[in-house]
Amino acid sequence: MSGGRFAIGDDEYMLSDVMAPPLYVLGDDAPAHFEQSRAALQRLLATDFELEDSLPPTRWGVRPVMAKVTGADETLQELLTAEGAVRIAPQTDDHDFIRRLLMLEKQARTARVGLWALAEYRIFDAAQAGGAIGAFNLIEGTVLRAEKHGSRFYLNFGSDFREDFTVSAASRLYSRWARDGLDLGSLTGSRIRARGHVEAINGPSIDLKHPLQIERLD
Template identity: 30%
Template sequence: MHRVALGARGIAAAMLTVLAAAVAEAAQPTSTNEEAACTLDGGARHTVVRVIDSETVLLDDHREVRLIGALAPRSPDLSPSAEAWPPEDAAIAALRAMVQGKSVSLATSGRAQDRYGRRLAHLFFDRDGERVWVQGEMLLAGNARAYGLPGSYACMRELMAHERAAREAGSGIWGNAAYGVRSARAVGDLMRRRNSYEIVTGKVAKVTATKARTYVNFGADWRRDFTAGIEQKVLRDHPEWAKTIAALEGRRVEVRGWIQYRNGPYIDIEDPSQLVPADETLPGRTMPPSEAMTSSGRRETDETEKQKRPAPTTAPGALDL
């Protein structure tokens, strides 16, 4: 079995053209998130016979493969009469244009399958003599958001760097309010988005450690306000990162994950990539006061919208094969 390495040392000339006006500044690893170079286990080549949806393909050996690391958009309307959702249609079209009927190479790391039995893998294909990373292309075009699953958080630094380039350019879903970065203060808005994957930004009010979890609280009332929680096992698995959590008090951070209800809106942190200081990330589009309502219905402002951040200076992590 050969190894496929992804790094942040360079970027292909073709991508430089695309990213001339939209590059990201966080392709470098930091001691805070303890991320090493991304290395995947390469597998056999197969042909994609059908694109099932915006993140799943069917191979010629009848296996279904889910593109781990790139969460494509789905319609918020789950009713049987729901109409087509343009962001989802755009993602399906982009994926189909890249891989439909083409030979692809699979690369994996960690967890092999999702709960539906689909293979979790990164896909690569050849284009004009260049090896192209499918997940990277989906993120770069704004057709997906970076994410992971328990046991499958490999290459998050590179995935998030590609996402950040799209956010900077306002490409794809990043120009759509449905995928805007949410304010941690907009408790009511977050509660209405339970069971959805969101990126939330806000200033940490207090960090509290218990025997079971460490809680990162974003308000004075932990029974109501937004909170991120980290199980002790996650902290033990990332000891250097764990040492930095208490120092987040008073800092603005960005949290990504699935909104749950646990004494108010809550995100479970399973990997350091889900909790990052905001000055190490790209702000994206935080929902304006007119769209972010508290649980009492009162509109609130968010200082994030007023802050101006320097333009990014480096390109996202590229393929280093």
């Protein structure tokens, strides 16, 4: 297991809305801070704790959950975020909870605690986003153009869409988020932070699945 996944008997669970250094990576070496994040979770799980399903199980049967130490006010997600054992990977519809996690992440990042002290988990500038390909990363930059093409809406961070960093979302999500107050089309000229798995699709690219994968920095 990892710093965000654990098993009880034959059942496997994952903490929703956070991302620990992953267990499954290419190569023989565990990613940076993997053992420390796993130890942080195991320390919390050594006490009595409570689980609540937060999303349907994944296709592999893993159950995303909210977890709390019995009698505590803070969730395991909040405790792990505060000590820099995980990063925020928005999944659920509990936006207030995710925003609390983002604030805790910001505090941990500013204090350079846990994984935030390591170069492997730095925030990439959009101009150097090629170095972020192949993993979950945070990338900051100014949106040059925001526009719809076909069935997707794109935020372009450079003049060459075939090479520069791009963030995109399915048009159905764009339309839904616009009704809820996040109009991606209004972000031209805005400095933002995007988070997600960075793929090589006409340059480095993040496919948005959740509106809080985007944070406005201006």
